[in-house]
Amino acid sequence: MSLFGSLYVGASGLQTSQNALNTTAHNMANVDTTGYTRQQILFGTRSYNILSVNASSVAYQQTGLGVYYSQTRQVRDEFLDKTYRKESGRSAFYETNTQVIEEVEDLFGEFQGAEFSEALENLWTAIEELAKDPCKATNQNLFVTRSKEFLQRALLVYQGLSDQQDNLNTQVKADVETLNKYGEQLVEINKQIMKIETGGTENANDLRDKRNQILDEMAKLGDISYSEDIYGVVTVRFEGVDFIRSDSINKIELYQDKTTGFYTPYWSQLANYKTVNGEKVLDLEASRVYDPTQTISSDMNTDIGSMRALLLARGEKRATYQEVDPATVDIENYNTNISQSLLMNIQAEFDYLIKSVTTKINEVLKNAAEEATLSDPSSTYLRDEDGKPYQLFEMIANDDAVGFTVGNIVINEDLVAEPALLSFRLKDGTEDKATMQKLLDVLSDESYTLNPNLKTKTNLMKYYSSLISQVSNTGEANKEIAAAQVNTVNEAFAAREQVVGVFSDEEMEFMIKFQNAYNASSRYINVINEMIEHIISTLGR
Template identity: 35%
Template sequence: MANGFGSFYVGSSGLKNSQNALNTTANNMANVNTTGYVRQQVRFSDKHYITRNNPTAGTNIQQSGLGVSVSDVAHVRDIFLDKSYRQENGRKGFYSTLYSTTSYVEDIMQEMNGAEFKESISELWQAFQEYGKDPTNSTNQNLIIQKSELFLTRCNTVYSDLQKYQSNINLQIKDQVDRINEIGDKIYALNLEIQKTESGGVETAMTARDARDSLIDELAGYAKIEAEEDSTGYVRIKLEGQQFVQDNKCNHIGLTEEKGTGFYTPYWPHITTQESYMPVFSDVALPSALAERVGCTQTTNIATSLNNDIGSLKALLVSRGSEYGTYDFMSEENYSKVEDNVVMETQAEISYLARNIMMAMNDIFCPNTTYTAADGTTYTVLDTAKCSVGADGSLPPHELFAREGYDRYTQMEIDGKQFYVYNDETKANNSSWYKLGNVSVNPKLAAQVTLMPSYKQNGAANYGLADQITKAWSAENLYINPKDTSKCNFEGYYDKIISHLGTNGSIYKASSDTMTSTAAAIDNQRNQIMGVSSDEELTNMIKYQSAYNASSRFITVISQMTELIVQLI
């Protein structure tokens, strides 16, 4: 009788554990499309068994027990696939962001929807050609003024749009840093929740683990991370080589805001001191003012071989650049500051092109020479022997592109002679530079076009200006950057800007597509392990339902048998 009643426990365990397995399967089915959900698997084990007789090996062991139990509900993941996916997801974020910013810059240049900027250069050249045919014709002179204003307006518009885009990227940087800090806080809180739930060694914090793993996956898209879980279920995370989620807190990323540009630089407040500034990214150039202030001269140095081309946040910093790009960044000594910074480099290229056109035309209308005074001082002065004059015949002639609030010449007496000394550009005075934002078409010429230097000093029309303008415009003496090996003229320089953008865009797109495919392939492998298959779960549901029915029938048989025995007694 005792053995018969004990059989009820066997059937009962079958009912109970089949029901638990059905509940787990139903939970899997309910979350088949839930992002970040990890499949749960029921694992069974024997309950306590008593060995009554253990004869020779050829005979079955005589045992009795209490049936089956659920030993574990497994939370199935592959840590190696997780690590691979997170690294490739970070690379995908890096190159996808670079491709996105490059494409947007191409749109700003309007090469995708038209060719307005290039047309402004071509139309300016056509205006100079017409002017060369009859430089004293007021219609031709007026055309020069109009097309010069259009060219400058277009340059300033493109430059301003690029600045606005930098500001937009800057806000994205702040948003991503805020999100990273938020993720860190959530991971820290989930760590504590998981430890609390699993401390008894009975329950696995499935939902909390799913949420934490999903957050770590997202975090890996922003920056390079390393995640390690200890035996208590606590995950510690390093971000760009520094402790981010620690045992007792999450170390937030701070932001340094630059005056003037408002550009943000991520840094680690918890390890930054007055003596040592610790930026989050040691391989991305800092703004010049910040670098000088903190004594840090790091440059941008990113490559796949260095395993640091990871994270959309870094890509945003690289794309935005450390400051506004100006023409002086195109020099060999400064080019490394803008290289690969797509927005900043394009700004520098546009600024460089505009400056060279302005300087070339001004040097034709107002040529300079040098004069060494008796005391040995060398001056840059107006070449009065070669310069043209306006209809009024006065000196000095008016330059076409004028610095706002800054005259081209100052009249001085040197060695008893009158000279028009060139007011050179100086680092101490920003308004002295011929650069976008400082320069406009000479307002005196705009008000009276006949003042344009079109006459020889004897009053005759200076038709020689046409040859000078043609030579200056067609001269191939520009490199797009210090690495360029072929010189070009003004229009060719613009073509190279667009070609350079297109080449970079193609490279970034190819890399983005490759990384996207790689990340997707690894994610597919992960999903084969941790993902929910509705077909497989339906199969399991039928299996566990059949087991439940079998246990139910088993109990019915034992019950009927027991009833019969009792009646016979």
């Protein structure tokens, strides 16, 4: 090789070393940047000049033309990326569940300064006092007052549960909007990456960092899978359905129930419509993003994403006692649609408690009036002016399909105005002790279960405690899983950071290496330059 040709070899060393230094400096500048991926420069050898070809030689006689910059690539591990994203999605699922349960515990623990259990205990105390002296006006008034207080606090608790459903419903809408926004950003980034990398001379690494950061955030919302084609374009599937294609997005839409206001995410491209009473109605079953009847299981990957957790905790409706009452329960429907929803399950069990207390007290009063009539047809004992038995609790809407749900019960205003109408004094002037005992039995009779899947019987006083214990146990189980999952995510993140993260000490080593390489190329050029100058100076004489 000529001396002038050797200058190009040295120049190639200077250029590649400078590129390597720039890349190292870029890494150092982004050492604390969230989502940044360490970049690595690749070198290649330029083509060789063949000086001579000898058939008897083992190899050609060649001379090198130097080094060239090949590409600056990201250092990532696809397996670690997928592991981290799946585990962070699972962590988001259990963290969301834990937050919902903590809110429920706060609701039951202290609502507007008074625990609901206090209202239940006060009602029991009022019945006990009434049983001691049922004809005393003070005790009658206390019984009616405590019953009204019990109903008011029950309504507050149930309304609190409903408000939580509404809050979760708002979060569902926000999550869907966020997911669609991420999708739009990915489509735009895909276009930019494809435009930059089409020439094959440059990698859009910073755009890829942004895209990977979006994929990390999307994974927290739900189960995603993705792949990258030869053009650098990423396609994404969300919950098993195409979401992002090369240059388009299949947005998730929201259907809002007219009765509850609850949102249901669905795929517009899969939507079917049917005609009901001349009106075009969306068939959700064919297009909904999540199947609420799916069993939650890590093996089936159905416990991934905050959006699924929100929908599951919220449920599909306002649940009532009819979902758990042995007289009306459909066990298959309960196990499929109610039991997995935290709020619907609690609503149903709580409503069953209120329904049982109110209807049983009404039943005692009605039976007492009817028994008095059996012995004396002209008896007006515990009957109003129309001859109807007094009922302490009444339905707002006299609809058996609704029944004695919390929101459909009011206290009898006649009894509130005049508690003495509940005189509990028989025709012979004696106190109605038998009815008093039946009232005591209302809260102490052990013939109730929390839900159809439990066999242990309890009374209405212990029922509420059992309900609270169930919530607490569920909360503890979710907290333990959430804590374990956080550790799993942290381990996956740390393993990934070992690959993608920037470590300042390591980058300093690279910087020193590339500086020395740059200096070596510079000295090489100086030597060649001095040789050329010496030859020219010598020949010039």
